[in-house]
Structures are given as C-alpha cells and as structure tokens.
Amino acid sequence: MPKKELVGKVVSNKMEKTIVVAIESRFPHPKYEKQMVKTKKFKAHDEKNECGIGDSVRIQECRPLSKDKTFTLVEIIERSPDAQLKESK
Numbered sequence: 001m002p003k004k005e006l007v008g009k010v011v012s013n014k015m016e017k018t019i020v021v022a023i024e025s026r027f028p029h030p031k032y033e034k035q036m037v038k039t040k041k042f043k044a045h046d047e048k049n050e051c052g053i054g055d056s057v058r059i060q061e062c063r064p065l066s067k068d069k070t071f072t073l074v075e076i077i078e079r080s081p082d083a084q085l086k087e088s089k
Contacts, residue, residue: 003060003061003062004060004061005058005059005060005061005074006021006023006042006058006059006071007023007056007057007058007059007077008021008022008023008024008042008056008057008059009021009022009054009055009056009057010051010052010053010054010055010056010057011041011053012053013046013049013051013052013053016049017045017046017047017049018043018044018045018046018069019043019044019046019051019057019073020041020042020043020044021041021042021043021044021057021059021071022039022040022041023039023040023041023042024037024038024039025037025038025039025040042059042070042071043066043068043069043070043071044057044059044069044071044072044073045062045065045069045071045072045073046073047072047073050076051073051076052079052080052082053080053082054080054081054082055076055077055078055079055080056076056077056078056080057073057074057075057076057077058073058074058075058077059071059072059073059074060072060074
C-alpha cells in the first residue's frame with residue numbers, strides 16, 4: 001500500500017526533532033456550496049532540526065514514532081522569508 005504524502009506549512013518547531021505541520025483542505029459546503037477550509041495539524045519527525053516556522057514542507061506517513069508522531073519530513077519545498085534572513089546573518 002502506498003504511503004500517504006501531504007504538503008503543508010510548519011506551525012511549530014519548538015520540540016527536539018519534531019515539527020507541527022498544518023494541512024489545509026478546501027471543500028464546498030454541502031448545502032450552500034461556499035468554499036470552506038479545514039485545517040488539521042500533524043506532528044512529523046525532523047531528524048536534522050532544519051525546518052523553520054512558515055516553511056512549506058512535504059511529509060510522508062510512517063510507522064508510529066511516538067504517541068502522536070506518525071509522519072516524517074521528506075523535503076522542504078520552500079523556505080519562509082524569515083528563515084532565510086536568519087540564515088544569512
């Protein structure tokens with residue numbers, strides 16, 4: 001069975017080797033057809049502690065690493081402007 005891959009933004013990186021990624025899903029309201037946004041947060045394993053808040057990342061499903069952590073970081077798609085400024089200093 002293929003592993004689930006999701007793309008989202010990093011919301012928190014305050015834990016050791018763990019990031020919190022917010023995934024947005026858009027769908028129409030069943031009755032009124034207005035576009036609605038639902039946000040779900042997942043904890044993911046970041047082995048090198050390289051993600052910053054606001055980065056756009058791809059995470060992949062894996063075996064449970066802890067009670068809440070069942071995803072690992074695959075790649076950083078785009079760095080946030082704040083993270084780029086801190087690296088250049």
